[in-house]
Amino acid sequence: DARVTQTPRHKVTEMGQEVTMRCQPILGHNTVFWYRQTMMQGLELLAYFRNRAPLDDSGMPKDRFSAEMPDATLATLKIQPSEPRDSAVYFCASGSGDFNSPLHFGNGTRLTVT
Amino acid sequence: RKEVEQDPGPFNVPEGATVAFNCTYSNSASQSFFWYRQDCRKEPKLLMSVYSSGNEDGRFTAQLNRASQYISLLIRDSKLSDSATYLCVVNKNGNQFYFGTGTSLTVIP
Numbered sequence: 001d002a003r004v005t006q007t008p009r010h011k012v013t014e015m016g017q018e019v020t021m022r023c024q025p026i027l028g029h030n031t032v033f034w035y036r037q038t039m040m041q042g043l044e045l046l047a048y049f050r051n052r053a054p055l056d057d058s059g060m061p062k063d064r065f066s067a068e069m070p071d072a073t074l075a076t077l078k079i080q081p082s083e084p085r086d087s088a089v090y091f092c093a094s095g096s097g098d099f100n101s102p103l104h105f106g107n108g109t110r111l112t113v114t
Numbered sequence: 115r116k117e118v119e120q121d122p123g124p125f126n127v128p129e130g131a132t133v134a135f136n137c138t139y140s141n142s143a144s145q146s147f148f149w150y151r152q153d154c155r156k157e158p159k160l161l162m163s164v165y166s167s168g169n170e171d172g173r174f175t176a177q178l179n180r181a182s183q184y185i186s187l188l189i190r191d192s193k194l195s196d197s198a199t200y201l202c203v204v205n206k207n208g209n210q211f212y213f214g215t216g217t218s219l220t221v222i223p
Contacts, residue, residue: 031209042215043158043201050209091157099207100146105157 002026006092006106014114018080021109024073025094032075033103034060034067035091043091049075050097082113115140120202120214128222131192135217137202138184144212147178149187150201152216158201161187192221 005024013019025032033048047057047067057067064083069075079086089110093103120137127133139147147164162169164176164185175188185204189196202214 033211043213045211048209055209089155095211097209099205100163102148102150102160102163102203102205103211105159108157110155 004092004094004104004106006109008109009107010110012112013082015083016081018078019082019111021077021090023075023092023106025075026104029094029096031095031097032069033093034077035093036088037091038088084113087111087113117141117212118202118204118214120217122215122217124218124220126220126222127192129192129194132190133192133219135187135200136184137214139204141206142183144204144206146205147185148203149176150203152199152201194221194223197221
């Protein structure tokens with residue numbers, strides 16, 4: 001059963017440290033999305049890629065966040081420097097890019113910044 | 115105006131009850147529609163797609179009303195295991211997915 005794989009599952013770090021989250025989309029999917037979810041907010045879109053090209057990263061704080069797809073099997077989301085307000089669950093999702101196809105989510109990375 | 119709006123609930127219903135959720139969307143160019151289920155501290159998982167003619171999957175029925183721009187989810191004979199947050203999702207052109215904030219359901223024994 002194909003699935004989106006995210007690592008790490010949990011990350012606890014101190015304020016100011018760099019955090020890197022990784023995502024392996026489902027093989028053959030050409031769209032990748034990064035979302036953030038906190039208790040107070042719904043799913044917040046940070047960035048998305050189509051065919052490895054960033055199409056929209058307007059939801060991402062540019063000064064500290066960056067998202068890349070070095071190849072078709074890996075997407076990364078980096079936070080540098082991290083702040084306590086970045087504590088959240090970060091989800092990666094991938095899709096086939098067809099308008100009638102749903103997104104498939106990874107298990108998420110639960111980030112705590114102290 | 116938000117792209118997708120849902121009543122956050124919570125909905126607390128007894129086992130065996132029928133419960134319905136509605137969701138409205140603002141963009142008439144929206145092309146496809148989905149309901150996702152999210153359990154506490156887990157990722158959203160696809161529950162079902164929503165087709166123009168309406169569709170059913172066991173106890174779950176989804177309907178789309180393009181004229182009024184809303185979609186609905188009906189759950190019959192609620193089970194304890196149906197307790198979760200239900201997210202309405204609208205898609206434009208395969209790239210733009212808009213998620214509602216979710217409706218919380220608790221099924222009570």
